[in-house]
Amino acid sequence: MxxxxxxxxxxxxxxxxxxxxxxxxLPAAAAPTPPQPSGHGDDEPKLLDDLIEARNRAYVQSQAKLKKSEKRQRELALEVGRAQAELALLAPQVNEIAAQSYRTGRIGAVSMLLDTANPDSFVRRAAALDELNLVNSKKLAEVNAVKARAEQAKLAADAEVREQQKLRNELARGKREAEKALALVGGRGLTGGKVVAESPVxxxxxxxxxxxxxxxxxxxxxxxxxxxxxxxxxxxxxxxxxxxxxxxxxxxxxxxxxxxxxxxxxxxxxxxxxxxxxxxxxxxxxxxxxxxxxxxxxxxxxxxxxxxxxxxxxxxxxxxxxxxxxxxxxxxxxxxxx
Structure with a gap:
């Protein structure tokens, strides 16, 4: 025997x-030194070390994506601020249009044109009405455009916040999974990372x-x-x-x-x-x-x-x-x- x-x-x-x-x-006698990692073919089972490396790469990529998203969010916040400032500058013009409408009441364009004493007055009023409508339309269109830009920027900023939260959750989950997978089989201290990534059930x-x-x-x-x-x-x-x-x-x-x-x-x-x-x-x-x-x-x-x-x-x-x-x-x- x-x-x-x-x-x-x-x-x-x-x-x-x-x-x-x-x-x-650990006992005073030194444990055997784990052999150095060696390459393996595509047909061999993946090592847990390979899985950890892949998750670390994904973590780095996600971190870069998160920083990019945060930068975009700051840019969108500035855009919202600029749009709000423009709206504040346009507010007096909007108020002027509102006051003008209040003074003239609900008299429509047809009533304004018919209320004339002679043809010359009709032509002058028609020209004045056309000019007023053109000016007001431009002002209101400008206001609406700025408002739409602010709203779109706000929606985009909110979407970035949601994407950032998703990325943070993914990063945390990936980290937990990697740590759990390695700890379950004894960590690097026991396996040196040289252990199959998956086992048969x-x-x-x-x-x-x-x-x-x-x-x-x-x-x-x-x-x-x-x-x-x-x-x-x-x-x-x-x-x-x-x-x-x-x-x-x-x-x-x-x-x-x-x-x-x-x-x-x-x-x-x-x-x-x-x-x-x-x-x-x-x-x-x-x-x-x-x-x-x-x-x-x-x-x-x-x-x-x-x-x-x-x-x-x-x-x-x-x-x-x-x-x-x-x-x-x-x-x-x-x-x-x-």
């Missing part, structure tokens, strides 16, 4: 002992009640990895992880110890095809990251209790915390089921 296999057969570190160091610093595990709780299950199913047993929920998780493409070495049931392995509620997913060895290159690092991402993204569907990977432990209720113990979990991903 190889040393890595003997290490796996030792009891898993106690969860409660782990909880005592969740908030503590697992099928619902058995034993969930109508109110969302999980029924206790006994170790009734044959463990496909050992001669022991696992629960139906653990077997379902095992099959879903395999179905998602993670087909390297795995061990589930283990005798001895008070925690999940002896109860058939835990599995250790190696990074190697045989045995266990710490991650040492991009392939094994990515495998651990992507497997971990699949588990935490599907935790609610699979009934996951906690996940441990690369000196970090994740609980659905608390998220990721630092972890140290007899095994630093740099050679496998541990998952326990409810």
């Amino acid at each position: 190889t040393a890595p296999l003997r290490r796996w057969l030792t009891p898993v570190v106690a969860v409660f002992a782990a909880l005592a160091v969740l908030a503590g610093p 697992a099928r619902q595990a058995p034993g969930r009640t109508a109110d969302g709780d999980w029924k206790p299950q006994g170790c009734t199913e044959s463990d496909p990895t050992t001669a022991g047993c696992v629960t139906a929920r653990t077997l379902h998780m095992y099959k879903e992880v395999k179905r998602a493409g993670f087909d390297r070495f795995v061990g589930c049931h283990r005798t001895g110890g008070p925690y999940e392995h002896p109860k058939g509620r835990a599995c250790d997913w190696s990074l190697q095809n045989r045995g266990f060895a710490p991650w040492h290159n991009d392939d094994t690092y990515r495998y651990g990251n992507d497997l971990t991402a699949f588990l935490v993204r599907n935790a609610e569907l699979l009934g996951i209790y906690y996940v441990i990977w690369n000196r970090q432990i994740w609980f659905p209720a608390t998220g990721w915390k630092s972890y140290s113990g007899p095994s630093n979990h740099t050679d496998h991903v541990h998952v326990s089921l409810l």
Whole structure:
């Protein structure tokens, strides 16, 4: 039996002992340095790092668009002010027209022309009326044009305000989504951003009640990895992880110890095809990251209790915390089921 296999057969570190160091610093021994990002083809899955970069680019573009919108709003506000000032200057002329109408009463053009003593008077009145109407029409047209310009500028300014609010909401939402997506899978400290941006969706595990709780299950199913047993929920998780493409070495049931392995509620997913060895290159690092991402993204569907990977432990209720113990979990991903 190889040393890595003997290490796996030792009891898993106690969860409660782990909880005592969740908030503590990382162990003194330095964790392996994540490999540097490398290019990948169009046919490969996008990394979460790529997604974060794309959202950052979109954020910068939206910020520029927002500044442009704010500048346009200021210009429109000035336009409204200029139009209002012009209206104030035209107000006396409008008042003059109104006063003139008040003095002349409701006498129409026909009455004004018929009320003449001779033909010469008729011609003079007709010319005067024509001139008056022309002047008044120009003045009123000018007033209406300025009013229309002010109203259009105000509508455009209001539209800019609405667009700015929309942009701010989009920026805030994009930031929240990016932060949430990265935090869910352990952030850059755990993954270095080298983790698949999306994971397959697992099928619902058995034993969930109508109110969302999980029924206790006994170790009734044959463990496909050992001669022991696992629960139906653990077997379902095992099959879903395999179905998602993670087909390297795995061990589930283990005798001895008070925690999940002896109860058939835990599995250790190696990074190697045989045995266990710490991650040492991009392939094994990515495998651990992507497997971990699949588990935490599907935790609610699979009934996951906690996940441990690369000196970090994740609980659905608390998220990721630092972890140290007899095994630093740099050679496998541990998952326990409810």
